[in-house]
Amino acid sequence: MKSEWPLWEVFIRGQHGLSHRHVGSLHATDAEHAIQNARDVYTRRKEGISIWVVPAAHITASSPDDKGAFYDPADDKVYRHPSFFNIPDDVGAM
Amino acid sequence: MYAQMIKSEATKDDPEKLAAFQARIDAGDKIEPKDWMPEGYRKTLMRQIGQHAHSEIVGQLPEGNWITRAPTLERKAILLAKVQDEAGHGLYLYCAAETLGVSRDELTEMLLDGRMKYSSIFAYPTLTWADMGAVGWLVDGAAIMNQVPLQRTSFGPYARAMVRICKEESFHQRQGFDIMMKMVNGTDAQRRMAQDALNRLWYPALMMFGPPDADSVHSEQSMLWKIKINGNDELRQKFVDQTVPQAEYLGLTIPDDGLTWNEDKGSYDFTGPDWSEFFEVLKGNGPCSAERIEARQNAWDDGAWVREARLAHAAKKQATQMVAE
Numbered sequence: 001m002k003s004e005w006p007l008w009e010v011f012i013r014g015q016h017g018l019s020h021r022h023v024g025s026l027h028a029t030d031a032e033h034a035i036q037n038a039r040d041v042y043t044r045r046k047e048g049i050s051i052w053v054v055p056a057a058h059i060t061a062s063s064p065d066d067k068g069a070f071y072d073p074a075d076d077k078v079y080r081h082p083s084f085f086n087i088p089d090d091v092g093a094m
Numbered sequence: 095m096y097a098q099m100i101k102s103e104a105t106k107d108d109p110e111k112l113a114a115f116q117a118r119i120d121a122g123d124k125i126e127p128k129d130w131m132p133e134g135y136r137k138t139l140m141r142q143i144g145q146h147a148h149s150e151i152v153g154q155l156p157e158g159n160w161i162t163r164a165p166t167l168e169r170k171a172i173l174l175a176k177v178q179d180e181a182g183h184g185l186y187l188y189c190a191a192e193t194l195g196v197s198r199d200e201l202t203e204m205l206l207d208g209r210m211k212y213s214s215i216f217a218y219p220t221l222t223w224a225d226m227g228a229v230g231w232l233v234d235g236a237a238i239m240n241q242v243p244l245q246r247t248s249f250g251p252y253a254r255a256m257v258r259i260c261k262e263e264s265f266h267q268r269q270g271f272d273i274m275m276k277m278v279n280g281t282d283a284q285r286r287m288a289q290d291a292l293n294r295l296w297y298p299a300l301m302m303f304g305p306p307d308a309d310s311v312h313s314e315q316s317m318l319w320k321i322k323i324n325g326n327d328e329l330r331q332k333f334v335d336q337t338v339p340q341a342e343y344l345g346l347t348i349p350d351d352g353l354t355w356n357e358d359k360g361s362y363d364f365t366g367p368d369w370s371e372f373f374e375v376l377k378g379n380g381p382c383s384a385e386r387i388e389a390r391q392n393a394w395d396d397g398a399w400v401r402e403a404r405l406a407h408a409a410k411k412q413a414t415q416m417v418a419e
Contacts, residue, residue, distance in 0.1 A: 003405065004199050007192070024255070025189045027198060029408035041185050044178065045262070064128045 007056040008034040010041075012048035020052050028053075096149035096213045096237060097142045098304045099376060100322075102315035105134030119320055124250040127193035135319055140194045141210065142321060143252055147187035148205045149213035152386050154180045156220040157229060165223060169273070173226060176266050183259045190251035206391050214372055217380025218298050224277050224284070228291035230270015232299040232337065238263050239333050240303070243323035252321070271340070278344045285345075292341065293349045297367045303330040305369055335361045 005027035011020035023042050028034035034053040043051070062070060078084050087094050105112065112132055118125065125131055154177050161177065164170035188198055204210040215233055220226065241263065245256040277288040304310060304326040316322035334353075341348050352365035375383065 004197055005401065005405065007189075024186055024258075025192075026185060029404040030411065033404065033408070040178075041182050044175075044182065061128065064126060064130075 005029050008038075008053045009056050009059060010034075010038045011052040011054070012038075012042055013050040013052075014048050015046075020050065023047075025056060096240070096302075097145040098211070098213060098302070099310075100138060100142045100145065100312060100316065102312040102319075103134040103137040103141075105132040107132045107134075116318065119248045119318075123248075124253065125248050126250045134315070135321075136194050138316065138319070139249055139252065139321055140191055140196050142316075143187055143191040143194070143249075143255075144196070144201050144204065144210050145212060147184045147191060147201065148210060149216060150180050150184035150187060152205075152212040152216045152390065153233075154184075155386055155389055156216055156218070156382075157226060159220050160223060160226050163223070164226075172269055176230070176269060179262050179266065183255075183262070186255040186258055187252075190249075190255045193251045202390075202394060206387060206394060208378060208387075211376060212386075213302060214375040214380065215298050215302050216386060217375045217383045218295070219382050221294070222287050222291060224273070224287040224291035225295065227270050227273030227277055227288065228295045230266050230268075231274055231340070232270075232292075232295055233302070234263055234266040234270060235337065236299050236302045236333050238267060239329050239336075240324075246320070246323060248320035274344055274346075278346065288344070289346050292346050296349050297371075300330055300333070301367045301369075301372045301375075303327075303333065305372065306366070309369075331361055334364050338362055 006029070007025055008028055008031075009025050010023050012023050013020045026034065026037050026041055028037050031053060035051055038051045038053055042048070074080075111130060115125075115130065115132060115135075125135075157173060157177050157180075161170060161173055164173050188201060191201060192198060201210070205212065215236075220229065238260065241256055241260050245253055245260060247253045247256065274288055277284045307313060307325045307327045310326055313322055313325065338348060338353065348364075350365045352363065354363050355361075356363045374380070378384075378387075
């Protein structure tokens with residue numbers, strides 16, 4: 001019988017209050033094992049103070065082919081960015 | 095380098111798709127695992143990243159050889175940390191290779207049965223403690239030279255693995271140079287050991303960059319795909335120019351009578367390696383080639399029960415949990 005340990009995706013939160021960030025993946029037999037392995041593989045230099053692991057098979061990703069159309073709705077809404085509006089210098093910082 | 099003589103695979107894809115793909119690469123886009131890619135790109139990268147990963151793993155062996163015999167507890171702890179980093183680098187790279195559709199077990203099997211290679215440098219023995227210095231200084235130094243540009247490679251997972259690796263690699267080179275400094279400032283016997291390590295490892299280190307570009311038939315396609323960034327000769331020259339002054343600082347002599355500063359080109363002229371030796375090593379006929387694969391085979395065989403037991407334990411734990419719920 002031959003079967004490989006499942007693949008897990010690893011997310012780590014650093015010291016400075018930022019969100020967990022994807023750092024890579026690894027193989028492990030269960031969640032606890034994945035956390036231990038993640039500690040050894042991804043935090044040898046104190047890169048984080050919190051680890052999330054997720055079975056890679058449980059991640060649903062947007063389709064790369066959609067790249068254009070899927071994000072279209074944002075294309076014509078430049079007014080969502082503050083730089084769209086011209087505020088006279090006299091008004092001061094805003 | 096860690097991936098030498100990677101043959102670019104021919105590609106038989108729709109020319110229109112190929113052109114669009116090349117345009118993405120030319121524009122500096124990163125290619126991600128689920129994006130469309132030419133079959134040749136996928137296969138070449140799989141081989142390249144796989145070989146790179148194998149090199150990190152096999153590269154643990156020549157240094158692991160000295161862990162139990164390190165001269166002080168501090169040196170032992172440092173060497174242990176370095177070797178552990180190499181394992182980590184191997185794991186980052188295996189995961190990057192796996193995104194291309196090959197499994198970890200398949201990669202391991204291909205290393206063990208010789209279908210995939212590892213870097214020629216690790217087929218050489220580490221005979222004295224000074225070799226730990228020379229390996230860190232020269233081998234990791236050469237690796238950095240190759241890996242820094244690879245952070246810009248076109249395949250996203252490979253580039254990201256390289257970013258992590260490069261952050262850690264500089265410690266490796268510096269700890270090696272630190273050992274060399276200690277040796278050359280020690281007794282005459284220690285100085286002789288340091289010189290001997292340089293004598294033996296200089297040419298194997300130069301070989302790491304691969305054969306001269308004129309003989310590297312596969313470079314062109316890989317460069318177009320941005321999975322190879324610099325030519326072999328260019329990197330080798332850069333390595334020599336950087337390393338010669340460091341050797342002078344140590345008071346050591348580079349084992350090359352032909353080494354001279356060339357004022358006109360602003361770099362050193364040097365004698366290249368004996369390439370017939372390189373090809374023999376790559377074929378698996380290096381001084382330690384058989385020993386390296388045997389060690390990996392033993393690790394694989396002896397670890398089989400651990401891999402199975404962990405899976406069985408996880409399945410049992412899950413079953414108990416489900417009953418409890």
